[in-house]
Amino acid sequence: MRKLALPDEILLSIQQPARYIGGEVNMCVKDPKDVAIRFAMCFPDVYEIGMSHLGIQILYDMFNRREDTYCERVYSPWTDLDKILRENKIPLFALESQEPIKNFDFLGITLQYEMCYTNILQILDLSQIPIHSRDRGDEYPIVIGGGPCAYNPEPLADFFDLFYIGEGETVYDRLLDAYLENKKQGGNRHKFFEMAARIPGIYVPSFYDVTYNKDGTVRGFKPNNINASEKVTKELVMNMDHAPYIEKPLVPFQKVTQDRVVLEIQRGCIRGCRFCQAGNVYRPLRERGLDCLKSYAKQMLETTGHEEISLSSLSSSDYTHLPELVDFLIEQCSLRKVNISLPSLRIDAFSLDVMSKIQDVKKSSLTFAPEAGSQRLRDVINKGLTEEVILQGAAEAFKGGWNRVKLYFMLGLPTEQQEDMEGIALLSEKIAETYYDTVPKEQRHGKAQIVASSSFFVPKPFTPFQWARMCTKEEFLERAYIVKNKFKEMKNSKSLKYNWHEADVTVLEGVLARGDRKVGAVIEAAYRNGALFDSWSEYFDNSRWLKAFEKCGIDPDFYTVRERSLDEIFPWDFIDAGVSKEFLKREWLLALGQKVTPNCRQKCSGCGARQFGGGVCYENKN
Amino acid sequence: MKIRIKFSKQGSMKFIGHLDIMRYFQKVMRRAEVNIRYSEGFSPHQIMSFAAPLGVGITSSGEYLDIEVLSTDTSKVMVDRLNNAMVEEIRILSYRHLGDASKNAMSLVSAADYTLEFRENYIPANLEEFFENLESFYRQEHIFIVKPTKRGQKEMDLKPLVYRLERRGDGIFMQVSTGSTDNIKPELVMEEFYKSRQWEYPRFAFQIQREEVYGRDDSGRLIPLEEFGEDIE
Numbered sequence: 001m002r003k004l005a006l007p008d009e010i011l012l013s014i015q016q017p018a019r020y021i022g023g024e025v026n027m028c029v030k031d032p033k034d035v036a037i038r039f040a041m042c043f044p045d046v047y048e049i050g051m052s053h054l055g056i057q058i059l060y061d062m063f064n065r066r067e068d069t070y071c072e073r074v075y076s077p078w079t080d081l082d083k084i085l086r087e088n089k090i091p092l093f094a095l096e097s098q099e100p101i102k103n104f105d106f107l108g109i110t111l112q113y114e115m116c117y118t119n120i121l122q123i124l125d126l127s128q129i130p131i132h133s134r135d136r137g138d139e140y141p142i143v144i145g146g147g148p149c150a151y152n153p154e155p156l157a158d159f160f161d162l163f164y165i166g167e168g169e170t171v172y173d174r175l176l177d178a179y180l181e182n183k184k185q186g187g188n189r190h191k192f193f194e195m196a197a198r199i200p201g202i203y204v205p206s207f208y209d210v211t212y213n214k215d216g217t218v219r220g221f222k223p224n225n226i227n228a229s230e231k232v233t234k235e236l237v238m239n240m241d242h243a244p245y246i247e248k249p250l251v252p253f254q255k256v257t258q259d260r261v262v263l264e265i266q267r268g269c270i271r272g273c274r275f276c277q278a279g280n281v282y283r284p285l286r287e288r289g290l291d292c293l294k295s296y297a298k299q300m301l302e303t304t305g306h307e308e309i310s311l312s313s314l315s316s317s318d319y320t321h322l323p324e325l326v327d328f329l330i331e332q333c334s335l336r337k338v339n340i341s342l343p344s345l346r347i348d349a350f351s352l353d354v355m356s357k358i359q360d361v362k363k364s365s366l367t368f369a370p371e372a373g374s375q376r377l378r379d380v381i382n383k384g385l386t387e388e389v390i391l392q393g394a395a396e397a398f399k400g401g402w403n404r405v406k407l408y409f410m411l412g413l414p415t416e417q418q419e420d421m422e423g424i425a426l427l428s429e430k431i432a433e434t435y436y437d438t439v440p441k442e443q444r445h446g447k448a449q450i451v452a453s454s455s456f457f458v459p460k461p462f463t464p465f466q467w468a469r470m471c472t473k474e475e476f477l478e479r480a481y482i483v484k485n486k487f488k489e490m491k492n493s494k495s496l497k498y499n500w501h502e503a504d505v506t507v508l509e510g511v512l513a514r515g516d517r518k519v520g521a522v523i524e525a526a527y528r529n530g531a532l533f534d535s536w537s538e539y540f541d542n543s544r545w546l547k548a549f550e551k552c553g554i555d556p557d558f559y560t561v562r563e564r565s566l567d568e569i570f571p572w573d574f575i576d577a578g579v580s581k582e583f584l585k586r587e588w589l590l591a592l593g594q595k596v597t598p599n600c601r602q603k604c605s606g607c608g609a610r611q612f613g614g615g616v617c618y619e620n621k622n
Numbered sequence: 623m624k625i626r627i628k629f630s631k632q633g634s635m636k637f638i639g640h641l642d643i644m645r646y647f648q649k650v651m652r653r654a655e656v657n658i659r660y661s662e663g664f665s666p667h668q669i670m671s672f673a674a675p676l677g678v679g680i681t682s683s684g685e686y687l688d689i690e691v692l693s694t695d696t697s698k699v700m701v702d703r704l705n706n707a708m709v710e711e712i713r714i715l716s717y718r719h720l721g722d723a724s725k726n727a728m729s730l731v732s733a734a735d736y737t738l739e740f741r742e743n744y745i746p747a748n749l750e751e752f753f754e755n756l757e758s759f760y761r762q763e764h765i766f767i768v769k770p771t772k773r774g775q776k777e778m779d780l781k782p783l784v785y786r787l788e789r790r791g792d793g794i795f796m797q798v799s800t801g802s803t804d805n806i807k808p809e810l811v812m813e814e815f816y817k818s819r820q821w822e823y824p825r826f827a828f829q830i831q832r833e834e835v836y837g838r839d840d841s842g843r844l845i846p847l848e849e850f851g852e853d854i855e
Contacts, residue, residue: 001633002711008741009826012679017637025649025709251649253642305649305707336652337666 005093005100014080018254019047022095025251026303028064028071032097036183037069037176038104040094040141043076043112044119045535050075051250052258054312055147056110059168062244069176072096072104076119077126079533085126092126101127105179107141111149111156114512115505115535120145120159121527131524133161133206138189142179150203151234151281152461152572155515155523157205161193165575166201166235167267169243174199197227201235204228208574210517216558218516218569233576234281238614240267240288245296248303260308260341261300265293265325269314270600270616272607274382274591275371275410277460278314280584281577283607284615285600290321294328301338309333310341317346318601326354333358343367347393352400365404365449366397372413373423373483379594380415382587387427394431398438403445405431409454411479411500412471414591421479425486425498428452432492448495454483456506460513461572462579464587470510470560476503504542505534511559516571519559521552580608623691624720626727626851627704630683631676635711640675646712647687653707656700659690673727673835673847674734674800677807684735684834686727686847688720697853718851730837733785733844734800736808737831739793744827753789759815760787767814784811794828800835 004011004021011017032038041060043050050056056073063071072094077085085092091100101107107129109120124131129140136143145156146164153163164172178195187195197204207228211219223230237243249261268285269278297309309329313319326342333340340358345351347366355364370385372378378385394405409424428450435448456476459468471479480500487498511519525548533539549556564570566585573581583606590597597605604610604617631643638646648668651658660666673686694700700717708714746752759765765780783799783806798806808830816823836844 004634008679008829011637012826017678018639018642021634021637023634023709023711025646025653253638253646255642255645302653305652307648307652337660339665 003098005098006090010081010084014084015078016047016254018252019075019078020081020095022073022098024253025305026248027096027250028060029096030064030070032070032099035068035070036180037066037106039063039069039071039106039108039176040074040101040104041071042074042107042109042123044109044116044123045076045533046078047075047252048254048256051252051256053110053112054258054262054264055168057246057249058244059108059172060250061246061248062169063172063176065244066173066176068180070096074101074107074123076116076122076533079539082122082126082532091128092123102129102140104141107143109143109145109160111145111147111153113535114149114509115540117156117512117523118527118531118534120156121524122532124159125527132158134158136161136189142189142192148277148281149513151277151575151577152513152515153203153205154210154517154571155512155519157517158520158524160205161189162196163203163205164201164235165203165232165577167237168235169237170235171199171201175202194225194227197225197229200233203232203575210571216518218571218573221569221571221574231574231576234578236282236578236612237267237286238612240286241292247299249300251304251306258310259306260310261297261304261306262310262312263293263297263300264288264312265316265319265322266313268609268615270318271315271384272382272587272597272599272605273371274380274464274587275413275457275460276314277463280462280579280607282314283578283609284612284618285318286614287320290324293325297329298332301332301336306338308339308341310343313344315346316342316344317348317351323350330354330357347390347397349396352393352396356400364402365406365451366394366402367406367408368393369408370427371408371410372416372420373409373425373427374420376594377413377416377420377423379596380591381410381413382591382596384596384599387430390427391430391434394434395438398435398448401445403435403439403447404449405451407431407450407452409452410457411454411483412457412476414465414468415594416479418482421482422486424452424454424483425490425496428487428496428498429490429492432490432495435495436492448492449497450495451497451499452487453499453501454480455501456503458506458510458513461570462575462577462584464584464591466514466570466584467564467566467568467588469563470507472557472561473503473507476506502537502540505537505540507556507560508534508542508545511556514559514570518552518554522548522554525551578607578609578612583607623694624722624724624726625689625691625694626716626718626720626848627687627689628715628718628848629685629687630681630713630715631685631711632681632683632713633711635709636679636681639678640672643676643712644670644672650704650707651689654703656689656704657691657693659692671726671728674731674805676832677809680830680832682832683715684832684846686835688727694719694854696855700854716848716851717854718848719854720851724850725837727835727837727847729802730847730850731801731835732799732838733797733836735795735797735833735836737790737793737795737833738808738812738828739831741826741829744824745792749792755819756787756789756794756815759818760784765814765818767810780806780811780814787811 074094130136142161144162145160150163182192193204196202207225209224213219266287268282371383432448459465526545529544531544600616610618659669669690697717701714704714767780768775786797813823
């Protein structure tokens with residue numbers, strides 16, 4: 001019988017005890033005594049969210065293929081258990097062995113969104129590991145961060161020993177080998193950091209000193225250790241078919257957010273939307289081969305028994321072999337009574353045909369992401385989706401029996417004017433009109449249901465909009481009201497619905513996204529004030545953060561609404577993410593001039609990611 | 623073809639709730655490639671039903687579900703195949719063929735056996751005295767209790783619904799009425815016992831295990847649900 005870290009009295013007193021017991025189908029079982037390295041892999045949010053993340057599953061599988069390593073999982077305990085662990089001084093434990101994290105060799109934390117930063121401190125705190133890197137002695141695990149937010153690791157620099165910049169599949173083996181080598185030689189923690197600093201993609205924050213100008217911007221960023229290099233270049237997989245993928249995905253007992261087989265068909269994106277961090281930092285585009293995907297799909301359906309499979313990528317329609325892959329999946333899935341879900345598909349004749357084959361038209365809705373309300377603003381953000389294409393797609397869909405449409409927009413984009421905001425309502429209205437024009441009364445399944453949602457725009461590092469001024473909370477809300485009022489004026493307003501995101505949390509996300517090392521103290525102060533699960537609206541409390549800014553003497557506006565000059569040194573400039581600063585600058589100026597940039601298949605824009613020896617531009621010229 | 627499956631649920635699996643166990647078995651059927659029958663329609667689902675939900679925290683050595691299959695191998699082969707697709711702490715115990723006319727497990731359920739063991743730190747200082755009290759509690763002719771209902775409360779006699787209540791080693795064995803009418807949980811019986819002695823009921827005192835679930839045959843006799851089916855040779 002498996003021994004659990006928590007006694008029955010606790011497990012029976014909290015919500016969803018299954019979050020903390022492990023034991024899921026396909027969980028890796030090893031005897032901790034038989035391995036040299038114990039690695040705790042953490043997603044700093046609740047189990048159901050963390051278990052839905054593909055990246056961790058890939059790394060979990062990859063690490064556990066090493067005989068000398070046992071990779072286990074840990075997630076944020078929900079607030080009920082958090083309280084009990086603190087009161088009873090029970091150290092946080094890993095799901096597999098149920099043993100304390102503090103006894104592990106590594107604690108790897110994935111950084112998927114800024115609003116989980118206080119949860120990172122929770123994980124360290126509950127594990128009884130000092131939250132500052134400088135306070136950790138040799139007896140503590142090496143704390144390493146990775147994932148998209150590692151592209152600006154600076155707000156977290158005090159809390160992590162190492163960051164892994166880029167895709168995890170490439171140099172982890174070297175890092176673990178170096179760890180063993182150092183252990184064998186009797187080297188201490190510092191010695192290992194020096195070895196790690198020499199591995200490409202590994203950033204050791206304590207090996208760099210930052211100086212600031214009087215105005216608070218970064219003046220210089222210099223290594224203070226000879227093993228650390230001036231620039232840290234992101235790591236990435238160049239041959240997707242040779243990279244490890246998951247053979248036996250974990251199958252949770254509980255319903256989790258992503259309760260299905262996830263097939264990652266490609267990485268990177270050819271589109272070049274100027275607000276999108278993923279589209280920039282995952283360049284260049286790398287596809288997986290069709291045969292490879294077919295066998296993964298079959299194998300994962302067999303080993304999990306999931307009733308759904310989903311394709312994952314930034315823009316699935318751009319995958320070269322999509323029709324063949326979809327045909328294969330339709331055949332396999334009808335055999336096994338498995339559903340297919342195809343997110344991030346462009347709405348066109350092909351996708352409508354596929355969707356009508358794989359799902360119940362009456363139950364499903366169409367999704368468009370125009371992101372901006374007017375063509376002018378769509379040109380600014382380089383979203384190559386025109387009104388004509390949207391209306392055409394919608395008309396086709398309405399003829400095919402759909403009557404529900406979801407639309408995603410952003411508010412607060414650079415250069416946005418009142419007409420652009422009102423355009424959100426106008427475009428929604430036109431889609432409703434299209435429905436009533438295309439579908440004769442007797443063939444309608446009720447009213448058209450057009451739901452438009454807007455989030456507030458947050459400028460992110462390594463995007464052309466990294467120079468952009470962000471709106472204040474008041475500006476955001478004002479813009480949302482403008483859109484809302486315009487919706488009320490629409491003739492078909494009964495067929496339209498408009499939602500918008502919360503503004504407080506967006507402003508904070510803006511601070512953390514483009515923050516520097518000074519922001520670390522604010523995160524810590526907010527955590528001490530009780531901030532936790534900030535991405536959960538029922539737990540987010542802005543006053544905890546406002547007090548923290550005040551206590552630390554940090555002005556959040558410096559990170560959000562300040563205008564940045566073109567020659568400013570950004571806290572993340574020491575990272576080479578492939579796309580060059582010159583390219584991003586060019587794109588920023590094109591955006592301000594409302595000029596679009598063609599996608600990678602149409603024309604190479606010289607973003608810089610070709611240096612890695614891949615991408616459609618590289619393949620064409622090879 | 624109707625099949626009745628008996629399984630056990632032990633150790634940490636007691637924390638997995640009933641709905642999750644249903645989802646778990648749907649995936650098991652796929653992993654083990656059971657040729658299960660699906661409902662008709664646009665979103666087909668597996669024909670599967672469970673006998674009696676088990677509360678979180680309770681282990682079991684006698685849980686049941688019924689499925690319908692289009693074809694099957696022998697019971698022995700199917701038990702192995704299913705177990706290969708299962709986690710360690712949930713085990714398939716039997717896989718039996720039911721007659722086409724047989725009632726489903728859920729509607730058959732009439733009684734269940736439970737054993738209750740004291741958790742560490744909860745063992746009474748004087749065990750003998752505890753069991754003497756329990757015995758005299760059960761010896762009563764009637765055990766009137768007040769049960770909350772949808773419209774307030776109702777008084778009922780617990781005694782005829784507790785078929786057996788006795789000491790077994792340092793623990794307790796009981797057989798109680800189970801099913802859609804008169805569903806008696808072992809916790810309720812223990813709570814009433816503690817109340818009758820004017821003792822405070824310690825919520826975590828017992829590790830409860832369901833041992834078996836019964837239905838009544840034509841003569842009204844209680845027989846384990848698996849015995850309504852036959853092994854496939």
